[in-house]
Amino acid sequence: MGEKKRIGVLTSGGDCAGLNATIRAIVNRAVVTYGWEVVGIKGATNGLMTTPPEYIDLHLSKVESLLTKGGTLLGTTNKGEKRLEECLDLIVENYHRLGLHALIGIGGDGSLAILHRIAKYGNINFVGIPKTIDNDVYLTEYAIGYQTAVNVATEALDRLHSTAESHERIMILEVMGRDAGHIALNAGIAGGAHIILIPEIPYNIENVCRKIAERKQHGFNHTVMIVSEAVYTRNGTCRVGKIGQFFADMITELTGIDTRVTVLGHVQRGGMPSPADRILASSFGVAAVDLIAQENYNKIVAWQNHQVVPVPIEEATGKIRIVDPHDTLVKTAVGLGIYIGEHEGSLEISHNGSGHPAQMFPLADSKILNASIG
Structure with a gap:
C-alpha cells in the first residue's frame, strides 16, 4: 500500500446535503484501501486558526452511519475571511503540527479559491471537492448538494x-x-x-x-x-x-x-441527501483520495461526461457556471x-x-x- 499517510479533510462555505457522505467516502477509501489515517478539521479553516488546532480523528466507526445524514459532522462556516488573512502562518503551522501529508477541502467556488490560496502560500498538498446547491462551480456538471x-x-x-x-x-x-x-x-x-x-x-x-x-x-x-x-x-x-x-x-x-x-x-x-447526491459524494470522495495517492495535487475532482476527472484548480475557480x-x-x-x-x-x-x-x-x-x- 506504500507510504502510510495522514490526511486532513474540512468542509467550508454553506452547508448542503451530501457533505457527510463525502467524508464517509474519503475515510473508507483512505483507511480501507491505503491504510492511511484521516483527520477531520472542525469548523472549516477555523479549526486551523486555533492553538491547538481543533480536529477529530476519523475512524471507520465514526463515519459508518454518515451516508444518509444531512449537514456536516465537522461543522462549517462561510465567514471569517478577514481573520483568515491574518492567520495564514498559523494555518500552515497547524497543518504541519497535525502531521498532515495532504488536505482535502470540500467547498463551493469561493471556498475552493480561498483554500487554494492558502495551499499555495504554505506549499500544502491540496485537493478540492466541489459542493454547492447553486451548481455554479466551473468545469463540473454537478456539485454535491445540488x-x-x-x-x-x-x-x-x-x-x-x-x-x-x-x-x-x-x-x-x-x-x-x-x-x-x-x-x-x-x-x-x-x-x-x-x-x-x-x-x-x-x-x-x-x-x-x-x-x-x-x-x-x-x-x-x-x-x-x-x-x-x-x-x-x-x-x-x-x-x-x-x-x-x-x-x-x-x-x-x-x-x-x-x-x-x-x-x-x-x-x-438541509436533510437527507438524495440517492444521486450520495452517489456523487461517494465518487468524489474516492477520487480525491486517489489523487493524493497519485500525488496529483492542486486539482479539484469534477463530473464530466458521466465520469470523475481531475481539473486544475486555477481553471475551476474565478469563474462561475451559469x-x-x-x-x-x-x-x-x-x-x-x-x-x-x-x-x-x-x-x-x-x-x-x-x-x-x-x-x-x-x-x-x-x-x-x-x-x-x-
Missing part, C-alpha cells in the same frame, strides 16, 4: 399546484441559486411550473402577465411560477429573499389575481410552453461579471393587462 436541492424545490412545486388550483391563485416559489438559475430551471421543468425566471435570461413583466392571461383564456384559473433569488427587479436591483414578493406585488397590481409567495430558503440545504440561454433545458422549457423570459434567438442577451442579465424590460400598462385578463 440534486437534493432540486428534489426539494420540485416537491415544493408539486405541493403548490394543488393549493393554487384549489384557490384559483398564482403561487410563486422563490428558490436559491445565488448568481445561477440551475435550481429554478431544473425544478421548474420537473415540477411543472408555468413560468420560470432565472438571472441569465431577461424577462418582461408584461409577458409574465400575458402568460397568466393565456392560461385563464384556456380555462386554467391558477398559475405556478418559480423564480431564482438572483433575478433582478426592473430597476436593476437584486432582492435576495424578497424577489418573490416583488413579483407577487407586481402581478397582483397588474392582474388583480390573488398571488402568494413561498420562499424555500435553507430548506433546500445557465446557457441556449441550453437544451431552456429549449425544453420553451417547447413545453413555459414562459422563461425573452429567450428568442434574435434577442441579444448580455451579462455582467456576476452572470446577471444586463437587459431588463419595462412594466406594462396595468389597465391593458387587467383588461386582457378580466
Whole structure:
C-alpha cells in the first residue's frame, strides 16, 4: 500500500446535503484501501486558526452511519475571511503540527479559491471537492448538494399546484441559486411550473402577465411560477429573499389575481441527501483520495461526461457556471410552453461579471393587462 499517510479533510462555505457522505467516502477509501489515517478539521479553516488546532480523528466507526445524514459532522462556516488573512502562518503551522501529508477541502467556488490560496502560500498538498446547491462551480456538471436541492424545490412545486388550483391563485416559489438559475430551471421543468425566471435570461413583466392571461383564456384559473433569488427587479436591483414578493406585488397590481409567495430558503440545504447526491459524494470522495495517492495535487475532482476527472484548480475557480440561454433545458422549457423570459434567438442577451442579465424590460400598462385578463 506504500507510504502510510495522514490526511486532513474540512468542509467550508454553506452547508448542503451530501457533505457527510463525502467524508464517509474519503475515510473508507483512505483507511480501507491505503491504510492511511484521516483527520477531520472542525469548523472549516477555523479549526486551523486555533492553538491547538481543533480536529477529530476519523475512524471507520465514526463515519459508518454518515451516508444518509444531512449537514456536516465537522461543522462549517462561510465567514471569517478577514481573520483568515491574518492567520495564514498559523494555518500552515497547524497543518504541519497535525502531521498532515495532504488536505482535502470540500467547498463551493469561493471556498475552493480561498483554500487554494492558502495551499499555495504554505506549499500544502491540496485537493478540492466541489459542493454547492447553486451548481455554479466551473468545469463540473454537478456539485454535491445540488440534486437534493432540486428534489426539494420540485416537491415544493408539486405541493403548490394543488393549493393554487384549489384557490384559483398564482403561487410563486422563490428558490436559491445565488448568481445561477440551475435550481429554478431544473425544478421548474420537473415540477411543472408555468413560468420560470432565472438571472441569465431577461424577462418582461408584461409577458409574465400575458402568460397568466393565456392560461385563464384556456380555462386554467391558477398559475405556478418559480423564480431564482438572483433575478433582478426592473430597476436593476437584486432582492435576495424578497424577489418573490416583488413579483407577487407586481402581478397582483397588474392582474388583480390573488398571488402568494413561498420562499424555500435553507430548506433546500438541509436533510437527507438524495440517492444521486450520495452517489456523487461517494465518487468524489474516492477520487480525491486517489489523487493524493497519485500525488496529483492542486486539482479539484469534477463530473464530466458521466465520469470523475481531475481539473486544475486555477481553471475551476474565478469563474462561475451559469445557465446557457441556449441550453437544451431552456429549449425544453420553451417547447413545453413555459414562459422563461425573452429567450428568442434574435434577442441579444448580455451579462455582467456576476452572470446577471444586463437587459431588463419595462412594466406594462396595468389597465391593458387587467383588461386582457378580466
